[in-house]
Amino acid sequence: MVFAPPHTVFVILSFEGPDVYSQAGGLGVRVKGLSRALAQIGYQTYLYFCGDPDLPGEESHESGRLVYRRWCQWISARHRGGVYDGEEEKIRDWNTSLPPSLIDNVIAPAVEAGRNVVVMGEEWHTSWSMNLLSETLYYRGLRDRVVMLWNANNTFGFHRINWSALALAATITTVSRYMKFKIWERGHNPIVIPNGIPRASIQDADPEAVADVKAAAAADHFCFKIGRFDPDKRWLIAVSAVGYLKRHGKRVRLLIRGGREPHGGEVISHAQHQGLKVIHINSPAEPAELAAVLRQHPEADVVNLTSFVSDAMLGVIYPACDAVLANSGHEPFGLVGLEVMAAGGLAVTGATGEDYAVSYRNALVLETDDAIELVTELNLIQQRPRLAAAIRRRGRVTARAYVWQKVIEQLLLRVEYAAAQQAVRLPEVGSEYLRPARRRTRKPETSIG
Structure with a gap:
């Protein structure tokens, strides 16, 4: 070296x-x-x-x-x-x-x-x-x-x-x-x-905490989206898909964590025009607190987390959700998708800089800016749980290659x-820092007869 x-x-x-x-x-x-x-x-x-x-x-x-x-x-x-x-x-x-x-x-x-x-x-x-x-x-x-x-x-x-x-x-x-x-x-x-990604991020969260949050959501589709409130992140498409699913009789819960960008106001307004009930809360410090919020507000379709979400909380939210929506239209790399894979979650990515994502193998990859494509993919993983489980497993394998x-x-x-x-x-x-070449030792031949 x-x-x-x-x-x-x-x-x-x-x-x-x-x-x-x-x-x-x-x-x-x-x-x-x-x-x-x-x-x-x-x-x-x-x-x-x-x-x-x-x-x-x-x-x-x-x-x-x-x-x-x-x-x-x-x-x-x-x-x-x-x-x-x-x-x-x-x-x-x-x-x-x-x-x-x-x-x-x-x-x-x-x-x-x-x-x-x-x-x-x-x-x-x-x-x-x-x-x-x-x-x-x-x-x-x-x-x-x-x-x-x-x-x-x-x-x-x-x-x-x-x-x-x-x-x-x-x-x-x-x-x-x-x-x-x-x-x-x-x-x-x-x-x-x-x-x-850090090697430590490839770990399983407390299964009881994951199960508790998932049960508290009590939804046909439980999704999470995190990132800047930027049009490139395709927030409006994610919200439109959730609104579509609700209008077609599905129970949907969408957790979101954005930033302070002005586009956030447009996202919330769009959710309300889609007929979605939005609540705003400070990010819970513990999974049990998040589960309690979801149970206390069963009418909330969109839960907007308005403060910093810790890595430990993300490690529970990612696997608890049916899908994490990292569906950007312009994504230089897509670090969130890898973090989701590392935690055992199912990532929905865009098709720009996410070189690591292969659709239906280790992620769901959206090729268009059509909300119906996202609706179709969310219905797919609900109807085919074995495929969803396989995507999660292969995602974890991919994450290990990017530590x-x-x-x-x-x-x-x-x-x-x-x-x-x-x-x-x-x-x-010095020679002590050079990796020595491996020597192959021949096994002694056994005598015959």
Whole structure:
């Protein structure tokens, strides 16, 4: 292994991060899982992100191998609405203050200690800082010891990126073949490295809690949808399908968790016009509380969870539901679908960036924006429970192929290519870090006669 843990430091730059304040979508989940997995493998890892202003500026995890550095906190203290509140001011502060601090406090000491550094920038917010970082490293004579990758998780902000400058500063990567095509349209050919999920997410929730929530729903179709209130997530199609099923005599319960986006008002209004009864509640902390809410409000067709839903709760909700509606029309990767598979749930995905999803094998894949297609698929899994069970089993198998430890194996091989592309001097790796070839020993031949 060229970039072995003793010789390599990883740095991840991302506006989103592990704090509740810092999570607005899949990016925060991605960097949280990736940084923790790198540290668990043995890499010294630094995660820079726009963190909660009330938490420490620096925080260590994984026996000191993972260091959180919360940036722009003085701005976040005046913008309490989440990571993208005060976005432009944070970008300016990030570009001005982060590159020199990163070089002085992480990169220069690592190079002096004989290590190489891998810097991974995430999304358009970090594109300018990647350029500034590369230029400063050249000026200080350190550029040939740093591998720089910039990753696109979505098309947000593409119009603001100086693509030619970014391609000179870093090797461009993305998370799916669908996103690769989107970047082709900008004149560049990125490397695809998929997203991953924590190994710990592949586990069975308490079966009693799952059964209790499912029984409390008391529905022919019990579904869940989580994500930003964004038209690309096809919320209106999901709600239309639920309304259709109700008008045709089916008992339907739809749990939803969106964000603060304006489209949320349109979603709720559309549900009401579909004849659906909507209630709004704070997200329960325990499965028993959710089951109690469902029993107390049997008239509610749509239950809108208005606050953060913990990973532990999601681990119960996913398998308790008949289907989790991750039916986006534009999905760069579709991390929710993988998380559903890992928890033993049944994912309904779109057909864009979800490279891992194969219809009727490990998921239900919607090919159109027609609500009737979703209605048909929901009826299918109700009428064919053995098929639904098989999809859940195969989904779990798929999830195991995307745990972060396996994705990082791909990442490290791509880092070697990026290092060659950027003329980075490689560390001198001792023989103890090279995997020895297996020797086959011949069995002694037995004598005959």
